[in-house]
Amino acid sequence: APGEVWLVGAGPGDPGLLTRRAASAIGRADLLLHDALPGRAVLRLARHDATLVAVGKRKGNAPMPQAKINARLIAGARAGLRVVRLKGGDPFLFGRGGEEARALNEAGIPWRVVPGVTAGTAAPAAAGVPLTHRGTASAVTFVTGHDEGGALPGGVDWDALGRAGGTIAAFMALSKLDEIALRLLAAGRAAETPVAIVAQASLPGQAVLRSTLGTCTLDARRAALPTPALVVIGEVAALGLLQPNLGLPAQAVG
Amino acid sequence: APGEVWLVGAGPGDPGLLTRRAASAIGRADLLLHDALPGRAVLRLARHDATLVAVGKRKGNAPMPQAKINARLIAGARAGLRVVRLKGGDPFLFGRGGEEARALNEAGIPWRVVPGVTAGTAAPAAAGVPLTHRGTASAVTFVTGHDEGGALPGGVDWDALGRAGGTIAAFMALSKLDEIALRLLAAGRAAETPVAIVAQASLPGQAVLRSTLGTCTLDARRAALPTPALVVIGEVAALGLLQPNLGLPAQAVG
Known part of the structure; x- marks a missing residue:
């Protein structure tokens, strides 16, 4: 059975402003694609055996292109993984979550969105x-x-x-x-x-x-x-x- | 020493959408004034010996007037209590949190705001x-x-x-x-x-x-x-x- 993709808002960066659902989603993820904003304190909630992929813009590194992010989300779900796409703020307010949701729909992958503190x-x-x-x-x-x-x-x-x-x-x-x-x-x-x-x-x-x-x-x-x-x-x-x-x-x- | 008032956003109602800071603030409160929206699952996070006061509009009950809410917040803080004003959504986006913050300023009471999922x-x-x-x-x-x-x-x-x-x-x-x-x-x-x-x-x-x-x-x-x-x-x-x-x-x- 294909896995599900959760589009999760991480809030503005302070781990105290993570929602309880976001924290538990991070803790359950097999594959976690995250923006540059959620810091170490947030990523530390992931399982030790989870695969973490930084896709945001970082010093000296270009961000991963959106099409490539979409492809990773789809491939992860098709492999049966619990995939979390962790985004700064809220996924549907300047978060490009809609674009990812559309790509998942086109691939027939179930998704959920967890709103965050914008x-x-x-x-x-x-x-x-x-x-x-x-x-x-x-x-x-x-x-x-x-x-x-x-x-x-x-x-x-x-x-x-x-x-x-x-x-x-x-x-x-x-x-x-x-x-x-x-x-x-x-x-x-x-x-x-x-x-x-x-x-x-x-x-x-x-x-x-x-x-x-x-x-x-x-x-x-x-x-x-x-x-x-x-x-x-x-x-x-x-x-x-x-x-x-x-x-x-x-x-x-x- | 006077207590502090925390203006805390509870999010839209689902306890999973409470931030971790909001949950911990609720758990520490001596006095908790809450809107109608945050439900039982959220209020259950309060200490057993905390005083909970419902100030929102409920079936058959008018909401507590804003001036009275302000007075309760100020009196609680002056009594040295840790006071939480728990509001649906985010305190500063249609939450009237600014009015409460102003009243607290005028009374010389320290306050903090914890943003929530709107x-x-x-x-x-x-x-x-x-x-x-x-x-x-x-x-x-x-x-x-x-x-x-x-x-x-x-x-x-x-x-x-x-x-x-x-x-x-x-x-x-x-x-x-x-x-x-x-x-x-x-x-x-x-x-x-x-x-x-x-x-x-x-x-x-x-x-x-x-x-x-x-x-x-x-x-x-x-x-x-x-x-x-x-x-x-x-x-x-x-x-x-x-x-x-x-x-x-x-x-x-x-």
Whole structure:
């Protein structure tokens, strides 16, 4: 009988933010294909005799092409293995989990998805920034800063987004921050709009930068923030809203 | 010394989708104020001598007013207790966690936030619907169907949202579905736009309804879906995208 593939969200990296189902799925896997983000503390939950394959982008190494990842998942399942595809954050929110699910469907392989804590909520939390707040923002839009080719995704209507007025949370947006800020300013967002950038949320290298739409590109460059980073744009990112964050472990930069 | 308040996301209800940190925070709490959503299996993780206070809306019971919840959190912390405020989903995404954090700041009580798996990703996952998908949607907007007064929130620009073209995921939207659909149709979204409604995601009563923007109000009424429900609007909700969802536990309705 063919094995099953579980598309598992590992959360933002901190092993405490792994769900109990993700932890148990990792512990049962025969074959585990993992992104660069889930760290050693997470991978240590795997069985000693499990096969671990790093498929994400690492220092000096290109990521495994998506087609090759799909082929490994399918081959593993056909060999009867319990296969886990461990992804940073949530598999279906900028996780390309849909593409893997489609490939598995086409191959007739059963799959399940285990949602995870997305960096979209974990990173703002680390900075003490609520995504929605009564009287301040009643909607939040998650976008990504670059598509597969590294460009700003063509499918996002930045003009409408800028005018809509809710919170914007941009994944992997550091390299395109200048372009994103310019488009939102052109759409009428004020230069004083608060911005919070959270790099490596929940990981030991976590850093938080508070800025504004007008100056964030320069501020981020000066701070030389590490990646991955989430950029939160909107009034919810105003310094005063939840300050002082007495109990927060967030480390302030800049 | 005053105790600390932890604002903890419990995820969508399934105890398997609790994070490991949330589970350990529940197990350490002296005083635990919880929403209606986290079920018995989650609350069973609390110590036998912990004080549990249900503050959410339950059959026949009004929810505890927010000011009273804040006062209980503050009083508990001042009494030196380890206080956990356990919330469905994620505390900072339609969770009113920001309001509680503000009240704690004003009282000088240290607090932390533990992000959780939001129904915004867990519910679509249960239906096999990715929120973003290459070539289909590169942005998703989370909105809520009603504000504190039960009306559609005034701060959401439905016209801009309708024109922006990304995925829309609406929390607690069943009672306002007719109004939401009309606004998006008026903004130019096609009546054939796919809609997936996921009720009680991850819980035993989970139900999924597939429909379109033009017919979803009528279809949802006929199916008499339970609450809470998340409504996903956009091409990612098209039935064919990830079908057949061989391994998914989702139960189809209608």
